[in-house]
Amino acid sequence: MLAAPGTNRVTYFLALETSCDETAAAVFTDELQVLSSVVASQTDLHARFGGVVPEIASRAHLRSLLPVVDDALARAHIGLKDIGCVAVHNTPGLVGALLVGVSAAKALAFGLGVPLIAVNHVASHIFACRLAAGRDIFPCVGLVVSGGHTALFRCDTALSMELLGGTRDDAAGEAFDKVAAILGLGFPGGPAVEREAAAGNPKAHDFPRSFIHDGRLEFSFSGLKTAVMYACHGQDVKRATPPGPGQKRADLAASFQSAVVDVLAMKCKQALRKTGLARLAVGGGVSANKPLRAALEAMCKKEGADLFIPPLSLCTDNAAMAALAVEKWKQGAFAPDDLDAEPNWL
Structure with missing residues (x-):
């Protein structure tokens, strides 16, 4: 369940990333401690085409997402029942690829009865610097x-x-x-x-x-x-x-x-x-x-x-940088039930 900001109880976040050709999941805490970060690369699938093929990327996300989530939870040594919030990159990116992550995140948040937070993929790349700096x-x-x-x-x-x-x-x-x-x-x-x-x-x-x-x-x-x-x-x-x-x-x-x-x-x-x-x-x-x-x-x-x-x-694309969700969580900026993928942002 969700721990309120300012309490002594740790809240665990599960984050998903499927904006392009990397299927990723991560677990982190409300104190920005990254417990796991798992990325399944699709490079071999797209190499023969010389670039990312959107339909191939979307299908690969469908195959890889749940195993990647299971791996991220296992590496963090927690279970789904311990998750207090679900975060997902919903913009920008390939619309079909984004939809896989957004749909999975909405289902997980609903099933677990926890809030959902939508995170901007571009903003997360900047926040990765905050994670690395530790300040x-x-x-x-x-x-x-x-x-x-x-x-x-x-x-x-x-x-x-x-x-x-x-x-x-x-x-x-x-x-x-x-x-x-x-x-x-x-x-x-x-x-x-x-x-x-x-x-x-x-x-x-x-x-x-x-x-x-x-x-x-x-x-x-x-x-x-x-x-x-x-x-x-x-x-x-x-x-x-x-x-x-x-x-x-x-x-x-x-x-x-x-x-x-x-x-x-x-x-x-x-x-x-x-x-x-x-x-x-x-x-x-x-x-x-x-x-x-x-x-x-x-x-x-x-x-x-x-x-x-x-x-x-x-x-490179990963779900740990979606720890930007912690900042939105502190403000109570949760996503609506009808959250959608937004391929364009800039």
């Missing part, structure tokens, strides 16, 4: 950089996010996936490009860095992707085949990665200066990129700002 990080500038989103926010509190600017076309993670496909590196593109880039020269190609000297806090990676394609194949792209292993491919990967990192670091610097804030919290799958982490560390050191980036396990 309050707000107010801060938040950067969410993933396969579906690249956006900057002013975050005055964990539940207050003002959009400062986002991408006008591809998200950074999407660009990594598309460039990986151009180079024949496979899926997922982020880790593949980073590995290939390690042997390349980041200055071999002078790729565009859109808006880097523009004061607007906006991003655009579509032109960069196109530039890589022409540098790789020339003008005859219809008959192009991916380059084989070698220095050319490594240089292309390194130069592309360098362009993305430069833009992200510059826009974060501009956001810090425009808001006057001295904290930067970065979340999302692309935040696992080592050159990006190094560039942001160097930038924040020069700007005199504190940088918060979660460990790799909290960068």
